[in-house]
Amino acid sequence: MGSGELAAELGLSRRSISRYAERGWIRPALVTPGGQYRWDVEDVRKQLDALRERRPGRETSSG
Numbered sequence: 679m680g681s682g683e684l685a686a687e688l689g690l691s692r693r694s695i696s697r698y699a700e701r702g703w704i705r706p707a708l709v710t711p712g713g714q715y716r717w718d719v720e721d722v723r724k725q726l727d728a729l730r731e732r733r734p735g736r737e738t739s740s741g
Contacts, residue, residue, distance in 0.1 A: 684717040688726075703729055 685692040698704045699715060704725045706715035 679717050679719065681715050681717065684719060684722060687719050688722070 681695045682692050685695045699706060704722055707718040707721060708716040710716065
């Protein structure tokens with residue numbers, strides 16, 4: 679799926695998706711010859727979960 683579709687699926691802006699990719703926080707499944715990203719939504723969800731777990735100072739429990 680394209681970046682716009684991924685953004686809608688995750689409740690993020692398309693710009694956020696692009697920024698996360700530029701910073702190396704998430705990786706597309708494919709980059710087309712024209713430079714467009716193609717995404718696997720489940721793979722991106724896993725990448726975002728892993729990113730949240732690595733970020734220091736983030737509470738993971740509600741206690």
